[in-house]
Amino acid sequence: MIKNVILKFIEFLKSGFKKVLQYKKCTIFAIFIFVFILISYKYYQYSYIVKDPSELKRVILTYGNYSILAFLIMQVIQVVVFFIPGEIIQIAGGYIFGTFLGGIISTIGISIGSLLVYYISRYLGRDFVKSMISKNKFKFFQKILKASAQVHMIFLLYLVPGIPKDALAYICGVSDVPVKKFIIFSTLGRLPGIFISTYFGNQMEIGQMSTLIVIAVVMVMLFLIGTLKGEKILKKITKKRH
Known part of the structure; x- marks a missing residue:
């Protein structure tokens, strides 16, 4: 039972990884935009530190x-x-x-x-x-x-x-x-x-x-x-x- 669940989970990971590779450019684009927005938010949050040497x-x-x-x-x-x-x-x-x-x-x-x-x-x-x-x-x-x-x-x-x-x-x-x-x-x-x-x-x-x-x-x-x-x-x- 446990063995079957593990095998299914491994297959799920493999299929997910294949899909990521298939849409690699879209995935990288999405990651970049997410990181860009996150850093932008953090910058505005802590911009007072950056502006004060x-x-x-x-x-x-x-x-x-x-x-x-x-x-x-x-x-x-x-x-x-x-x-x-x-x-x-x-x-x-x-x-x-x-x-x-x-x-x-x-x-x-x-x-x-x-x-x-x-x-x-x-x-x-x-x-x-x-x-x-x-x-x-x-x-x-x-x-x-x-x-x-x-x-x-x-x-x-x-x-x-x-x-x-x-x-x-x-x-x-x-x-x-x-x-x-x-x-x-x-x-x-x-x-x-x-x-x-x-x-x-x-x-x-x-x-x-x-x-x-x-x-x-x-x-x-x-x-x-x-x-x-x-x-x-x-x-x-x-x-x-x-």
């Missing part, structure tokens, strides 16, 4: 020897759940670990997150990315990447402040951009912004108010230029190449 430092350092790993995972999550402000996390990295180490950890975390996003979007396809990104942004970046030397444009897209860089990683995943070039040039484009942010965070921790004011003014100006004029600048560069 001293509180975030306290939380991260409670992990002791694993504090670097905890921050690295946070940085990866920030890239995947792209509406979480990356600059805040990078500033926190400088506040907690200093300019250099904070910048290195952020760069590694962002690169891992970007690689993960690239492969997720490549596997789940164009319709998935369109459901995640606004139609206008999707069309604009696809057009830019197709109409120009991709390597140069990837670098510029990630260099210009105000461009939604983490959302862009999803679009690159369904473009013709090879993964190696994507990681190399997106990372190079991000480096100045990452280290400016971590330096800002480090100066916050030290309390250098005059330096903070200068950096903040420059960062805000660059961000506004990138947000208001970034797309026009990129369009002009693309036209000059053709």
Whole structure:
């Protein structure tokens, strides 16, 4: 009797596993959406910690020897759940670990997150990315990447402040951009912004108010230029190449 029940249960598991494999893409999509929504909810629930560098430092350092790993995972999550402000996390990295180490950890975390996003979007396809990104942004970046030397444009897209860089990683995943070039040039484009942010965070921790004011003014100006004029600048560069 018990043996028959166990055998039936094993058969049930086997048939269930076969169905999961049969609808693998749908299953992965459902899992991704569930995790995305869960992390989004948790972020809004605890966003006050993320926005307070001293509180975030306290939380991260409670992990002791694993504090670097905890921050690295946070940085990866920030890239995947792209509406979480990356600059805040990078500033926190400088506040907690200093300019250099904070910048290195952020760069590694962002690169891992970007690689993960690239492969997720490549596997789940164009319709998935369109459901995640606004139609206008999707069309604009696809057009830019197709109409120009991709390597140069990837670098510029990630260099210009105000461009939604983490959302862009999803679009690159369904473009013709090879993964190696994507990681190399997106990372190079991000480096100045990452280290400016971590330096800002480090100066916050030290309390250098005059330096903070200068950096903040420059960062805000660059961000506004990138947000208001970034797309026009990129369009002009693309036209000059053709």
